[in-house]
């Protein structure tokens with residue numbers, strides 16, 4: 090038996106909270122002291138002061154964010170005879186008492202892994218595991234598992250069954266919660282898997298893929314802090330609402346500073362939210378679009394057909410097409426990106442024209458020698474006709490302009506795509522002023538890759554940023570020595586903070602704004618939906634190829650999604666034998682959906698020929714799947730069953746507005762739709778938007794219409810059906826299986 094009951098744990102946990110409060114008070118005091126320091130002195134000493142203030146602010150915020158279920162576990166160890174405390178408490182962060190003895194182990198340290206992985210069959214040096222279940226700061230229950238083979242029939246039980254079921258039955262809030270207290274063994278193995286390489290986590294709906302991916306990010310940030318602090322971690326999700334849904338998880342695990350981006354936000358400065366129609370998205374997602382963009386960039390240089398007279402300071406100079414042709418060739422030979430090669434082109438063309446003009450002036454009887462060339466060249470550079478001629482031959486381009494032109498200039502697109510049908514080209518056409526879509530983002534990124542920096546100013550700014558960073562690190566080293574804080578903070582972190590204070594941007598913000606940032610690790614959620622072009626963008630952001638990729642290939646509903654992971658990962662890994670250098674882990678237990686709903690969804694999926702990933706539900710709920718014919722009544726009933734639960738009404742895209750308005754009339758301000766609606770009691774959304782989310786009650790309006798409405802409609806409906814944690818109601822019958 091494990092010693093000490095609930096009262097003992099309550100006292101221990103209370104002491105941990107007291108210690109947490111103490112540490113926070115200390116940090117607050119340090120912050121106040123730093124703020125009191127006189128502001129005078131050099132710019133550097135002010136930056137130092139602000140930097141330390143920020144470090145303390147971050148620490149205070151971290152200590153505040155981890156207060157919910159601070160300690161949740163205790164592990165009894167086999168223990169040496171002289172070990173007076175043969176148990177360890179496991180919590181959200183590590184804590185030490187005043188004598189610096191560990192009183193709480195961070196869940197991510199290797200010694201804590203037995204808390205998640207030990208079984209009766211493989212006890213990993215543990216005698217027993219205790220789950221400590223708290224509400225606020227009060228311990229309300231403890232639950233023990235004893236690793237004694239005679240007591241357990243096998244090792245496949247869910248760990249901490251009671252604690253797990255309580256977590257799973259808890260009402261949803263519209264924000265994802267962490268699972269740190271009840272991570273299951275199969276999940277823990279994935280979370281702690283090594284940083285390097287590509288790890289794919291495949292699992293059916295509700296198997297905890299998102300939860301595992303986020304905990305893995307927290308784990309990696311903790312155990313590879315040095316490596317990831319400066320390079321950062323990027324988490325990519327399908328939409329902004331999905332990111333809102335998951336955004337509180339990492340802070341609650343004591344980690345901030347991760348970059349969260351939707352697929353529409355991967356190109357800095359353009360925030361795309363709308364999607365193209367499936368047929369258009371499919372074309373834009375093809376790997377061959379990369380070639381098209383490359384060809385488009387190459388074809389933007391034009392040699393004039395005929396010699397062109399130009400007016401330069403009242404003189405007429407004839408521009409020979411051969412001059413332009415040779416300057417273009419010279420620039421192309423430099424193999425620089427388009428805008429940077431343009432600088433070579435302009436330089437070369439101006440040199441040729443200067444020589445030509447000097448000769449012409451000499452022929453006219455002027456005395457001109459080499460020392461006059463710089464002046465002539467300057468006159469040429471600023472002459473209107475010359476600028477027009479050079480720009481016509483080679484215009485500086487932004488990615489936006491290139492992509493807009495590609496879509497809007499039918500003739501040009503036709504020249505670039507001889508093998509396409511007119512119908513295919515028509516799919517790409519759109520007005521220049523139309524906003525960019527999520528599916529355009531990879532094309533913009535591809536274009537940026539070929540175009541390079543838009544102008545010298547950008548390039549100069551990048552050089553200056555680099556130089557500044559070097560100066561910051563030197564300053565930081567000096568500051569660390571001055572303040573005698575070696576070992577507490579390293580120069581690079583401090584330098585990042587200089588930059589943050591200076592430019593008032595965090596490392597994460599700088600990473601998000603910099604297209605050329607290369608992240609130390611990238612987590613991709615709902616990865617089954619990504620097109621080859623989207624994978625190319627991610628590879629550019631993570632050239633080290635350290636990825637955690639989670640998804641369910643069977644849930645893919647995007648028209649451009651791949652049918653297998655092997656195919657999906659081709660743009661990331663290439664076709665070489667290295668393609669096999671990725672690891673696949675599978676999750677098999679459905680934690681979200683009660684069995685009767687999971688069974689109905691699975692049956693539907695199989696009848697419609699979807700490749701279902703089998704999983705088993707942890708629990709059943711008391712509500713059978715019901716079919717009704719009125720959405721208002723369905724919502725009223727769901728509210729009656731659970732007044733404070735979250736309700737999703739999933740509809741066809743074209744009836745979103747109408748269903749929303751109808752429900753609003755009945756239920757007023759509790760009903761919402763759109764990006765920021767997730768915290769509302771009743772959320773109206775499409776099946777696509779429901780991806781990755783979950784709700785206590787799900788009501789699906791017109792399932793048949795959802796299936797018929799899009800090319801992979803059956804997948805979309807399958808996703809919608811698997812969003813429920815308690816109740817599923819269908820307004821209208823499921824469509825019959827196709828013959």
Ligand SMILES: Nc1ncnc2c1ncn2[C@@H]1O[C@H](COP(=O)(O)OP(=O)(O)OP(=O)(O)O)[C@@H](O)[C@H]1O
Nearest residue numbers: 268271272273294295296297298299300680681781
């Ligand atoms: N070990 C666990 N303890 C408690 N809750 C868990 C655990 N694992 C998963 N869950 C819960 O199960 C639900 C489903 O998890 P999650 O959203 O991560 O699944 P998913 O595999 O990403 O689903 P989908 O592919 O359908 O979007 C969440 O509410 C999550 O918190």
